Amino acid sequence: MARSCGIRIGPRRFELVVLDGSPKRHKISAYYAGEFTAEETTAYLAGDVSKVAEVLKDAAASHRVPKENVSLVLPADHAAYRRITLPFADRGKIDQVIKFEVENELPQFDIDDVVVDYHVMSENDQGAELLVSAVPKDCVSRAIQAMEKAGLEPLEAELESSAMVNSALAADISHIDDAQLLVHVGEHSTCVAVVAGAELREMRVIHIGAMSHLGAELSAASAAAEESGSDADEGAAADQAAAEETAVDALDPIEMNRRIDQAIRRIRREIGRTISAARTAQPIDAIYACGMELPGLIGSTVLDVPVYVLDCFEEDSGQPSEGSGQLVAAYGGAFRQLGGGVMAPSLRREELSYSGAWERLEFPIAFAALMLTTFLGMVNIVQIRKIDALNYTGILQYLRNVNAFIVGSEASRGPAILNPVPKDLVVRARAYEGNVEFGGDVQEPLDELETIERMINKKVLDLKREVGDIQEVPLPPSAFTAMTCVLGVLNGNDDWRPSLRALKADYVKKNKDLPEHTKIRLSASFFADSVAEASDDITAFDSALREQPWCLEVEPATLTPTEGDLGLNFRAKVILVDPSKLFSSRAD
Amino acid sequence: MIRIMIGLLLAGSAFLGWQATQQRETIARYEAAVAEGGAAEKLAQRILRSAFSYTQYKERSAKEGVKGDGADQVNSYIFAIAANPKVLWGNPKIEKPRDSSPLPGYTDLTYKITPAEKDAWFDRARIANFFYLLESRSRKLRITSIDLRTADKKVKPHEVPEDRWAVDLSVTMRERSK
Numbered sequence: 001m002a003r004s005c006g007i008r009i010g011p012r013r014f015e016l017v018v019l020d021g022s023p024k025r026h027k028i029s030a031y032y033a034g035e036f037t038a039e040e041t042t043a044y045l046a047g048d049v050s051k052v053a054e055v056l057k058d059a060a061a062s063h064r065v066p067k068e069n070v071s072l073v074l075p076a077d078h079a080a081y082r083r084i085t086l087p088f089a090d091r092g093k094i095d096q097v098i099k100f101e102v103e104n105e106l107p108q109f110d111i112d113d114v115v116v117d118y119h120v121m122s123e124n125d126q127g128a129e130l131l132v133s134a135v136p137k138d139c140v141s142r143a144i145q146a147m148e149k150a151g152l153e154p155l156e157a158e159l160e161s162s163a164m165v166n167s168a169l170a171a172d173i174s175h176i177d178d179a180q181l182l183v184h185v186g187e188h189s190t191c192v193a194v195v196a197g198a199e200l201r202e203m204r205v206i207h208i209g210a211m212s213h214l215g216a217e218l219s220a221a222s223a224a225a226e227e228s229g230s231d232a233d234e235g236a237a238a239d240q241a242a243a244e245e246t247a248v249d250a251l252d253p254i255e256m257n258r259r260i261d262q263a264i265r266r267i268r269r270e271i272g273r274t275i276s277a278a279r280t281a282q283p284i285d286a287i288y289a290c291g292m293e294l295p296g297l298i299g300s301t302v303l304d305v306p307v308y309v310l311d312c313f314e315e316d317s318g319q320p321s322e323g324s325g326q327l328v329a330a331y332g333g334a335f336r337q338l339g340g341g342v343m344a345p346s347l348r349r350e351e352l353s354y355s356g357a358w359e360r361l362e363f364p365i366a367f368a369a370l371m372l373t374t375f376l377g378m379v380n381i382v383q384i385r386k387i388d389a390l391n392y393t394g395i396l397q398y399l400r401n402v403n404a405f406i407v408g409s410e411a412s413r414g415p416a417i418l419n420p421v422p423k424d425l426v427v428r429a430r431a432y433e434g435n436v437e438f439g440g441d442v443q444e445p446l447d448e449l450e451t452i453e454r455m456i457n458k459k460v461l462d463l464k465r466e467v468g469d470i471q472e473v474p475l476p477p478s479a480f481t482a483m484t485c486v487l488g489v490l491n492g493n494d495d496w497r498p499s500l501r502a503l504k505a506d507y508v509k510k511n512k513d514l515p516e517h518t519k520i521r522l523s524a525s526f527f528a529d530s531v532a533e534a535s536d537d538i539t540a541f542d543s544a545l546r547e548q549p550w551c552l553e554v555e556p557a558t559l560t561p562t563e564g565d566l567g568l569n570f571r572a573k574v575i576l577v578d579p580s581k582l583f584s585s586r587a588d
Numbered sequence: 589m590i591r592i593m594i595g596l597l598l599a600g601s602a603f604l605g606w607q608a609t610q611q612r613e614t615i616a617r618y619e620a621a622v623a624e625g626g627a628a629e630k631l632a633q634r635i636l637r638s639a640f641s642y643t644q645y646k647e648r649s650a651k652e653g654v655k656g657d658g659a660d661q662v663n664s665y666i667f668a669i670a671a672n673p674k675v676l677w678g679n680p681k682i683e684k685p686r687d688s689s690p691l692p693g694y695t696d697l698t699y700k701i702t703p704a705e706k707d708a709w710f711d712r713a714r715i716a717n718f719f720y721l722l723e724s725r726s727r728k729l730r731i732t733s734i735d736l737r738t739a740d741k742k743v744k745p746h747e748v749p750e751d752r753w754a755v756d757l758s759v760t761m762r763e764r765s766k
């Protein structure tokens with residue numbers, strides 16, 4: 001159910017009306033009519049809206065006024081109305097030229113200091129007839145500021161007159177074949193509107209209101225208070241207000257009544273003038289009054305036209321039983337915010353700081369944000385399910401199979417590849433058997449596979465450091481193998497009688513002619529029956545060495561006969577051996 | 589109120605949007621992983637190969653006498669071999685290793701071993717056992733230098749010496765240069 005609020009802020013009084021429902025069917029859920037003190041009014045008129053804002057805030061809080069969809073209704077005290085005709089009816093063009101067109105009609109205003117609004121009275125192919133209203137910007141911005149400080153941002157602002165017209169036309173008091181006069185009595189001004197055939201025909205402001213009779217005293221007291229020159233602003237406002245109240249209280253009651261009568265007579269005279277000057281096809285058959293009560297107005301006649309209370313409220317729609325006339329303007333503002341009303345005034349059209357667009361877009365943006373969040377939430381849910389499916393039915397199977405192979409499992413009952421099986425891997429593998437809940441120490445399967453690979457690679461690396469990366473490191477030739485090879489040949493012939501004396505084997509690094517090898521220096525004696533035989537044996541030994549694939553070179557050595565010529569002796573016979581050829585020859 | 593709600597919803601949407609992006613990346617990663625030839629299959633294959641390597645290295649480690657590459661490990665190994673009942677060399681002297689680079693890219697650490705006593709001698713069997721055990725129980729060490737001579741310096745060329753030999757040797761451990 002939509003809610004709206006209309007607030008009329010006058011110089012001394014304010015009214016608020018809260019509506020629930022739709023333009024066709026609604027109820028008044030709250031209403032209030034309040035007054036400002038003299039001090040509050042003085043401060044407000046001087047530009048300090050804080051006091052008035054406090055009053056509005058309290059009233060809004062105690063009547064549960066909605067903070068959105070609020071309309072501001074302003075008094076017509078300083079407004080002016082003019083009728084102009086333009087040769088076009090396009091609203092965009094009218095917006096562009098309206099100020100320029102009406103400037104000459106408003107000599108009392110600097111056109112840049114007023115807000116100009118218009119209502120299209122009639123339009124055709126030749127152009128449009130407009131009712132233009134002009135209100136000083138100060139008046140509009142002051143009231144809006146007070147509302148904003150009270151936490152009530154008004155979506156739109158209008159004058160009492162248009163609010164009254166909207167209320168009256170909604171109440172169906174005007175018909176196709178009759179005409180009426182609508183009157184709103186304010187504190188210092190009275191709006192008069194001529195309605196005929198259920199359409200607005202004329203509008204004017206009479207600068208006399210229900211409290212105009214106090215105007216002289218209030219002005220004098222304000223001037224006196226200013227002359228007395230208080231230092232503090234608050235003190236000055238309070239002094240001024242006190243002076244005004246004193247001046248009013250000092251008025252003679254007879255004088256007061258005289259002034260009230262005078263004001264009423266003037267208002268009645270102006271109403272009469274309006275009736276006389278009205279250009280309507282139908283005669284004006286009734287005057288409907290609202291706003292402040294003027295004694296003797298309701299129930300009387302003006303130029304034989306009866307005056308009634310403007311009762312625009314539906315029966316039992318929540319309005320007060322008495323004094324509902326003062327709520328008409330506020331009601332009109334709230335009714336318009338619900339979407340009703342014939343007139344669509346906009347005194348906020350020129351405000352630079354008021355975009356209007358944001359407020360209009362707020363709800364759609366909120367709805368779009370909600371839809372986006374909901375959509376993304378659903379996307380998240382779907383994707384989480386997909387990830388779970390990939391984990392549980394896809395990668396987890398890889399992990400379990402890998403674990404079964406490397407550490408073994410009760411299911412596989414086969415030998416594990418890892419031997420011995422590291423305990424840390426067994427513990428990790430157990431976590432993924434049975435029902436698995438990922439999270440905490442239990443990683444998702446792909447991450448777990450990567451962790452297992454890292455762990456095993458680290459273990460392999462540690463083992464490589466331990467045992468040496470010998471597969472790829474070419475080890476130096478073994479002097480032991482080289483020695484064994486040479487001594488094997490030495491001992492390989494039963495006809496020889498060698499006797500080893502010394503053997504020195506040393507590593508020789510690779511050079512351009514020979515690979516890495518072992519250099520053996522052999523010292524031995526060959527015993528025989530004669531030196532010749534010994535020499536033959538040694539020669540045969542050299543030949544036997546040279547036949548070996550591992551023998552790179554045999555250098556002859558100096559032979560020395562042993563004592564008694566029963567053999568030969570040699571020292572440091574050089575034999576170059578490449579033990580790696582021993583294994584290649586055996587492989588062959 | 590509406591503005592607060594808009595703010596919260598947009599913040600929530602930003603977070604959910606970021607989450608959704610992360611999840612998309614995860615899904616893409618997982619889908620690629622489970623595809624044929626994907627990361628899961630390759631990981632599994634690499635793990636199995638590494639597991640085989642682990643087992644092979646473990647077997648080799650069990651057989652390797654010199655674990656690690658520090659001098660302490662080499663010394664401990666040599667002492668253990670020297671103490672073997674078939675060797676009985678006592679506590680040989682092991683000099684500090686000398687390093688050299690006879691092969692480009694590799695460093696040889698050579699340890700010279702001499703008997704504890706200057707005039708010590710050993711028979712051929714014990715010498716042969718020592719040499720054999722040194723090389724067979726470690727695939728990292730090679731005997732690269734042997735100096736074998738008769739213990740009796742006075743034996744003449746025409747005489748047959750006794751089976752007593754003085755011996756010095758060097759063992760070398762080669763590794764990749766760091």
